[in-house]
Amino acid sequence: MKEYLNSLQNINQLIKQVKSNPYSSIELNNSAETLSNSLQPCYEEYKTFLTKLQSFHEVCLQDIENADDVWQSKFRIEDIPKTEIIQQLGEFSSCDHRILQLKQINQTQFLEQLHQSWLENFQNLEKKWFFESNKNALRNSTNMFEKDNLIKDLIYLVETKVSGTIENVIQNGLIPIKDELFTLDLDKLETIISLLDSSTKDRVREKKNALLANIYDYCSEGINTKTNDYKTKLQSYIDELNKKSLIGVSLENFQKFKQNIDNSISDFINNIFDELNNLLVDVIEEGIKFYNDLLEKQQRYEEETEEKRNYEKLWLDSQREELEKVQRNIEGVLFILS
Numbered sequence: 001m002k003e004y005l006n007s008l009q010n011i012n013q014l015i016k017q018v019k020s021n022p023y024s025s026i027e028l029n030n031s032a033e034t035l036s037n038s039l040q041p042c043y044e045e046y047k048t049f050l051t052k053l054q055s056f057h058e059v060c061l062q063d064i065e066n067a068d069d070v071w072q073s074k075f076r077i078e079d080i081p082k083t084e085i086i087q088q089l090g091e092f093s094s095c096d097h098r099i100l101q102l103k104q105i106n107q108t109q110f111l112e113q114l115h116q117s118w119l120e121n122f123q124n125l126e127k128k129w130f131f132e133s134n135k136n137a138l139r140n141s142t143n144m145f146e147k148d149n150l151i152k153d154l155i156y157l158v159e160t161k162v163s164g165t166i167e168n169v170i171q172n173g174l175i176p177i178k179d180e181l182f183t184l185d186l187d188k189l190e191t192i193i194s195l196l197d198s199s200t201k202d203r204v205r206e207k208k209n210a211l212l213a214n215i216y217d218y219c220s221e222g223i224n225t226k227t228n229d230y231k232t233k234l235q236s237y238i239d240e241l242n243k244k245s246l247i248g249v250s251l252e253n254f255q256k257f258k259q260n261i262d263n264s265i266s267d268f269i270n271n272i273f274d275e276l277n278n279l280l281v282d283v284i285e286e287g288i289k290f291y292n293d294l295l296e297k298q299q300r301y302e303e304e305t306e307e308k309r310n311y312e313k314l315w316l317d318s319q320r321e322e323l324e325k326v327q328r329n330i331e332g333v334l335f336i337l338s
Contacts, residue, residue, distance in 0.1 A: 047337045054330045061327065064320045069197040071312055074301045076195040082298065084188075085291050091184055092287045099180050099280050106173040107273040114165060114265050121161065122258045125153055130251050141250045150249050151242050158234045166227045169269065170219070174276055178219055181280050189287060192294070204290065211283045218279055223272060230268050237261060 019029055129150045130138045142150055193204050241249065241257045 043337060047334065050330055050334055054334070057323065057327055057330060061323050064316060064323060066197065066199050068316050069199070071316060073195065073197040077294065077297055078301050080192060080195065080294070080298065082295070085295055088185070088188065089288060089291045092284050092291065095180065095184050096281065096284045099177055099277065102177050102180060103273055103277045106177060107270065110169050110173045111266060111269055114269060115262060117165065118262060118265060121157055125150070126254065130254070138251055141248045144247045147245050147248050151238060154238050158231060158238065162231050162234065163227065170223055174219065174272065177276060178215060178280065181283060207286060211286060215279045215283070218276060226272060233264060234261065
């Protein structure tokens, strides 16, 4: 690449000789001046080309450094006690089982509690608005004057009971499941991650942190948003009941409304338990995959001979040397052009 610059410099030197020679005619001087002006864009384009080439070349150098970092990491991975990796694999697998078991227990327990709680609330409203003590039986409908107060009772029930009920589910049902994940030694996982080559280390750490962030976000903003959406859905059921009840709420419509609420509670609770479980399982499965990959790498590295390792190192060093030589040439030419 320096040959082109030498040619340009030789031409430029000849132009200077013509312009300084008293025997040069006006026409020759004009031609030399025109050629000099034409050469300037060549210099600029050449400089632009080399600057761009330099940026591409720096990527090549970084790739070689990364490859060398991978080579160095083989020794660090080999030194990790295999028993430690297997132990961590076992702990992640056990945690997966405990989380699933706890999820099933809590999910069933809270669904039963919620069904019972809502059933009692609706039985109280049913008794208040439909029961006729003199007949010791339920009437078929409220009158139009009672309808508005029944609707207000339902709205109050949703506004006061839902938030407290969901908060109880979160604190006593979901949070214990989430906390089970953190019985794992994630610091030990981070220590092993730090032994990897820089590129792999950054990728694994970024994935791990993103998965953990998903859990924290879900347990805070995610569930709050779902709770608010659920309250809006319950309100829509009340609005629908209100529209059907122009001259009073019929017992049949009230009981259908009660069933819709009961079904929606099951859907909502099952959904938040399942979603949290999936987020926790994502972390555990990523950890299990990480340790399995580590065992596979360790097995391969232990089978590599010293001759093979030396060959790899010599190849990496020779490529770096050639690339550095090219880099020095580029830098030298750019220095002259600057």
